[in-house]
Amino acid sequence: xxxxxxxxxxxxxxxxxxxxxxxxxxxxxxxxxxxxxxxxxxxxxxxxxxxxxxxxxxxxxxxxxxxxxxxxxxxxxxxxxxxxxxxxxxxxxxxxxxxxxxxxxxxxxxx
Amino acid sequence: xxxxxxxxxxxxxxxxxxxxxxxxxxxxxxxxxxxxxxxxxxxxxxxxxxxxxxxxxxxxxxxxxxxxxxxxxxxxxxxxxxxxxxxxxxxxxxxxxxxxxxxxxxxxxxxxxxxxx
Numbered sequence: 001x002x003x004x005x006x007x008x009x010x011x012x013x014x015x016x017x018x019x020x021x022x023x024x025x026x027x028x029x030x031x032x033x034x035x036x037x038x039x040x041x042x043x044x045x046x047x048x049x050x051x052x053x054x055x056x057x058x059x060x061x062x063x064x065x066x067x068x069x070x071x072x073x074x075x076x077x078x079x080x081x082x083x084x085x086x087x088x089x090x091x092x093x094x095x096x097x098x099x100x101x102x103x104x105x106x107x108x109x110x111x
Numbered sequence: 112x113x114x115x116x117x118x119x120x121x122x123x124x125x126x127x128x129x130x131x132x133x134x135x136x137x138x139x140x141x142x143x144x145x146x147x148x149x150x151x152x153x154x155x156x157x158x159x160x161x162x163x164x165x166x167x168x169x170x171x172x173x174x175x176x177x178x179x180x181x182x183x184x185x186x187x188x189x190x191x192x193x194x195x196x197x198x199x200x201x202x203x204x205x206x207x208x209x210x211x212x213x214x215x216x217x218x219x220x221x222x223x224x225x226x227x228x
Contacts (some may be wrong), residue, residue, distance in 0.1 A: 002175070004153070034216065043115070043219030089153050097142075097215045098167065101153030111193055 003027045004092050006102035015111050019077040023090030023102055026071065030092040034099070035064060035075050038087045047088075048075070080109045113137065115220035117203050123226045129191035136184070136205030142166075144217060145178055145188050146199045146202040154202055160186065191226045200224050 005024045013019045023033075031052045036044035050057040050064045050073065057064050063076045077084055090102040116135040124130050125156035136143050142161050157176065160164040163183040171178065177193070180186040190197055204217040 009139050032215065036219075041221065043204070043221050045219065049216065066145050091153075093215045098156050098159065099154075099215065099217060101155070103151065 001027075002102075003030075004100050004102040005103050006089055006090055008086075008105050009103070010106040010108070012108045012110060013080045015082055015109055016079045019075075019080045019084065019107055019109070021075040021077075021088050021105050021107065022089075023073050023075075024071055025073075025092055027092065027094060027100075028071075029094040030100075031095070032091070032093040033064070033066060034074050034091045035062075036089040036091060037084075037103075038089060038104070044086075044089055080107075082109050082111050085109045115203055115205055115218055117220035117223055118163050119223055120221065121226075123228065124138075124193055125228050126195055129189065130193055130225065131187050131189045132203075132225075134155045134188070134203030134220060136186070136203070139207065140205035141208045142206045142216070143180055143182075143186050144204040144206075146204065146220045147184070148200045148202055148222070150199070151177055157188070190225075191201040193225075195227050198225055198227045 003026050018108040033045040037047045038044040048059050048062050050066050066073045085108050087104045087106050089104045091099040133138040137217050144159050145157045148154040157171045158178045160180045163180050175176045178188045200222040204219045206217045
């Protein structure tokens, strides 16, 4: 039973355009959501997070939107750059402090 | 500030052999995690330590996997005997402390890629 789902295994976007990565979850107890970015042969690195009491959090080119009623969040990258090409993982936290990860979406930004 | 260190980076063994991975977390981080990431999947938590005590090991296959963090700093994860399905990247992560209601941002090491033949 996958509690965090990233249904798009891959996404290709032109440089300068917007990248939108989606994530759905099923557990209503999740109270924090995080996005991690992973390059090959490296560990995941934290990108941005959002509390369940908010619907938007912005950090530079990265914005995360949360729709609690739909149990859906999305990561927007504007403008996309070739260095953004990586695998992006959505993760969620409930009270036990464990991170539950999705399967990831591979983003390719084409110059 | 140095990041999370892991060794070895790569390991190839035959099934039924044993293997051990080492992790040194970020200095001062009380909480340490071991994850297993199978190809095409997200990281799955195996075990979580707070200082030298186990917080959660519910997803650790205890018949073959063991982990310890004796002095509350470095940690080792062992597999004995290994099976083909253990082929994965083993990630170690650390965080400053468990924080109720917090985002629990974790800092990951580069991982150890294990191949079991």
